Amino acid sequence: MTTGISLVRENAESMQPPRSLWVSFPLGRPLGVPNDASFQHGVIAASLALLEHRRGPVLEDYPLDAPDVCVKTTPVCPVSFPKSDDNTDWESRLTSELSSLKPWYEIGKKRRGGRSLARLSNLSIDKNIRKLGKYLDLNHLPIDELQWFKQAIEDAKVFYLEAMTAEPGDYDQNQIYQKLWHETQLGAGLFLFQERFAAHPTLHPFARIILPRNAAVKTMN
Amino acid sequence: MVRITDLPEDEREHLIGKKLPPLGPQSWTKHDKPLTDMRVALITTAGLHFRDDESFDFTDATFRPIPCEEDSRNLIMSHSSANFDRVGFAEDVNLVFPIDRFKELVSAGAIGSLASVHYSFMGAGLMPNAYEQSTREVAHLLKRDKVDAVFLTPV
Structure with missing residues (x-):
């Protein structure tokens, strides 16, 4: 038996895997937040809970979004990229x-x-x-x-x-x-x-x- | 936060354009034991493997085994798609392949055990039926490992 995460709800709706938890997280981040074990456990628990359903297919929406990053407090990229001389190769x-x-x-x-x-x-x-x-x-x-x-x-x-x-x-x-x-x-x-x-x-x-x-x-x- | 309606139009159309019919006849396996007794495997389509393994090709329906006892921090990614973030995975393997979280669940007694081997595919550029042979092979390996349930992650 399978359960899992879906990042594109429309695809899970059409393909109908037996159990799928749709999350609103960005592509590339199915567990939501890096280095946040508590947040990741929440997502896993919701997905594993789908195994308890008696019939399917089951597609549920995870209620939490990944927290937005505040652009004002995000670390400054330490590297600057000056305009180069296009005459060089x-x-x-x-x-x-x-x-x-x-x-x-x-x-x-x-x-x-x-x-x-x-x-x-x-x-x-x-x-x-x-x-x-x-x-x-x-x-x-x-x-x-x-x-x-x-x-x-x-x-x-x-x-x-x-x-x-x-x-x-x-x-x-x-x-x-x-x-x-x-x-x-x-x-x-x-x-x-x-x-x-x-x-x-x-x-x-x-x-x-x-x-x-x-x-x-x-x-x- | 990202929803399909928030994505740029071309990205949105590409993803929704994949709207595929259900895969074969619907299957449904009833759970016959509590989660606390289940043996669980992880399968991802993120194109993960260890550095010494062969990397995934441009399109590639093969899979790579990920032994449970190997250090998951050595996993790298050779997914062909340029359309998703890599920075998060560089920070934390568990964002894509939550092996440490599942080891914690086993330690806490929330699930029975973990498979001896987990698996990665690379989900890009091919239609689902191209994966039939390799997924059957993995299903056979999972049965041999007495796995009860599989946790699937996309990327």
């Missing part, structure tokens, strides 16, 4: 940006007890960033090493995100991702990769894994 701009992030990545990693999501790829972050920069400079797509590309961009994104959230505290997700997409060289490079993949006759589905669907929408100045 991508490889130089990306490696220079990476250097400025490294100390903050290490601070964040230490705060998380040594935990990091980076290093999906067998290559170091330095090698991945240089290689991504070279592809951008050459105006080529990594069509012969798509699995590497998937791992490399994932590594790069989580490396940046972990550095940008090095300080303890609740972060506003929108603020962090807006900064990543619109203020960094990596973000600009990813938009370029996305554009090039989207225009490719057969590899266009790969464009979907590079940036979120709404990344181009600037919601912050």
